[in-house]
Amino acid sequence: MLNLHNIASDRPVLIAGPTASGKSDMALQIVEQSGGVIINAAALQVYDNWHVLTARPTPEDQARAEHLLYGHIAFDTPYSVGDWLRDVMDILSGDKRPVVVGGTGLYFAALTEGLAKIPPTPAPIREAADKLLHEDGLDVMRHALDTESLERIDVNNPMRVQRAWEVLKATGRGLASWQDETPPPALPLSDVEAILIDAPKEWLNPRIEARFDQMLAKGALQEARANLDGWDPTRQSYKAIGAPELIAHLRGGMSLNEARDAAIIATRQYAKRQRTWFKSRMRDWRVVEATTI
Secondary structure (H helix, E strand, O other), rough: OOOOOOOOOOOOOEEEEEOOHHHHHHHHHHHHHHHEEEEEEEHHHHHHOOOOOOOOOOHHHHHHEEEEEOOOOOOOOOOHHHHHHHHHHHHHHOOOOEEEEEOOHHHHHHHHOOOOOOOOOOHHHHHHHHHHHHOOHHHHHHHHHHHHHOOOOOOOHHHHHHHHHHHHHHHHHOHHHOOOOOOOOOOOHHHEEEEEEEEHHHHHHHHHHHHHHHHHOOOHHHHHHHHHOOOOOOOOOHHHOOHHHHHHOOOOOOOHHHHHHHHHHHHHHHHHHHHHHHHHOOOOOOOHHHHHO
16 A cells, blocks of 8 residues: 555645556545645546546546546637646645646646746637648647757647647747747655556556446447537547547447457557556656555
């Protein structure tokens, strides 16, 4: 079990880790032991159209502790890192100890390193980006970016590549150039308990498989069916891991078993990208073995 006595009770807590690694359980332990409010730092959990498929807190979990920034955004509303940071800043102005938990590395980077004040992307440029990515693919979009920005983003993450492309087209400046003018962070690492969960793939992969089966048992397919009408794969909320595969099944493109297997593979690939990002960007965080949670 995690030794909560090693975590200062008077400091904000940040908990990052790959999907299915036990982050939410740790956050609940901390809040129940020493108080606070749990704040979501997982990009897909902000949307109201996915509860089961994004593993949002259960009603039982929400009864144990206050949870904020879960399911508070309409499925058809764009929501950026900047939007999330502004929402968190509003919470930080309160009197409750924040326990920020999730797997979206850019959210934590914005919180602890600061976020560049980049102008909003005009709708026509976003539409052009969606079309380019859908019709021509990720490589074409990557080749259009400046070298400095390419070195700072996950070049295999379509959302990050598209964001960098949109910034360049909208402002005439690369994402890296804007980042170099970043203001001071809201919660620098020196002021928080920053915890990174280490979950090796040999331990994590069986958990990913078991959790997806639990999602199916709890209604993930029905949740996907509710999103079937008007499905748009370019919409941010529809990028939930497992959603495209379940939609393909509902449209007759694959069996449920095939959709299940493809979704589990996609989740494992996502966890691998998370681990790579954390290893690169969170070297100063306190590492906790997943098996101790």
